[in-house]
Amino acid sequence: MIARLLLPLVLLATGTVHADASRLLSAGSSVTELVFALDAGQHLVAVDSTSALPQDSELPRLGYHRQLSAEGILSTQPTLVIGSDEMGPPTTLKLIRQAGIQVASLPEAMSIAELQTNITHLGELLDRTKQAAQLHQQINTRAQALNTKIEQPKRxxxxxxxxxxxxxxxxxxxxxxxxxxxxxxxxxxxxxxxxxxxxxxxxxxxxxxxxxxxxxxxxxxxxxxxxxxxxxxxxxxxxxxxxxxxxxxxxxxxxxxxxxxxxxxxxxxxxxxxxx
The missing domain is CATH 3.40.50.1980 (Nitrogenase molybdenum iron protein domain)
Incomplete structure (x- = not known):
């Protein structure tokens, strides 16, 4: 749990906050929906097969986020590949980095609080800090509504x-x-x-x-x-x-x-x- 919380700080400290997101490839359903929520969807050049897209989107899908191919990714000429820490395999990510393309992963959030941490990091990474702050407020409001106690919790x-x-x-x-x-x-x-x-x-x-x-x-x-x-x-x-x-x-x-x-x-x- 501690490692999951610290990873965004490590990524920020290593400089990924200055990523070039002009051509963005997103791998992972939860990450892609955050890209759209932060108003960065126009920079997407491809996504993985788990990602939901607008009906009129013609973005290519590059397979399952755990089984991506380096050839498929390189063919879209991304400047940044972003995904969850389930993205892989590691051999593909290594080849992408060797090709000079930045790769960043968000830790797997397991709570609303950890989702908020990922939003902060992604907002910095994509230069969308204002949109991230607005999204934080929306999620805080929704989280407060979930605090209403269920008298008899369902099994x-x-x-x-x-x-x-x-x-x-x-x-x-x-x-x-x-x-x-x-x-x-x-x-x-x-x-x-x-x-x-x-x-x-x-x-x-x-x-x-x-x-x-x-x-x-x-x-x-x-x-x-x-x-x-x-x-x-x-x-x-x-x-x-x-x-x-x-x-x-x-x-x-x-x-x-x-x-x-x-x-x-x-x-x-x-x-x-x-x-x-």
Whole structure:
């Protein structure tokens, strides 16, 4: 945790605050949304596949942010490559630096406070300190609204559903858990699991989740909750199934650290729980 908080200071001290961001390549959903929020989107020359873009954008996408190719990056002639600390692989970043292109990474934020730290650093890096100050104020206001206490915090889990019948649950030190906590819920998986781990359906039933979060993409692919229950029938035995509380969320909000979309998902959950 201390290393995560200190990294922005290290980057600033090494001079990346003076980066040439005239041709910017952004890798990581949470980083790209901050670039747009700081009114620097016009400098983007490419993004990774996880990044959300305006519908009319024709920016090239260069693959998954953890599996970028040096050839693809160099073809866009960026002056600065910016991403989360999940950006990689390291061999690609080394080649980019050897080509004389500056590379900067933001630590993976796991809270609103750490998101604010990243905004400060990115504002300096992109020469957008005024916009960063305005964004800070907006987020502070939103964070204060999240302080409204949920009288009965919902037992909430996030399931990462893969191909076939594979399921992983989000435990301690995951962005999904941070989002649940920010929204005012509790994650029973943290008592047994750290990170994302495969889990038996019987274990999920024993956790008695009142809310089950699933990537919106998965629920779209499977059409509806009934298809999910057909694939995993034991989920019908949870309180979440009894109360029709299988909740789709934006999976990109859980990539690259706590970002603006993560905050939006936490707000949506919080408001729903306040009204129920």
């Amino acid at each position: 909430t889990i996030f399931l990462l559903i893969g191909d076939g019948a594979t399921v992983q649950i989000a435990g301690r030190n995951t962005l999904a858990d941070a989002m649940i906590a920010t929204a005012g819920g509790t994650n029973p998986a943290i008592e047994q699991v750290e990170g994302y781990k495969p889990v038996a359906m019987e274990t999920i039933v024993a956790m008695a989740p009142e809310v089950i979060l699933v990537s919106r993409r998965h629920l779209t692919d499977t059409l509806d909750d009934n298809a999910l229950f057909k694939q995993f029938p034991l989920l019908r035995q949870t309180p979440a199934a009894d109360h029709n509380a299988i909740v789709p969320i934006n999976g990109k909000a859980l990539i690259g650290g706590f970002g603006l979309s993560t905050l939006s998902e936490a707000e949506r959950l919080h408001q729903n729980w306040l009204s129920h």
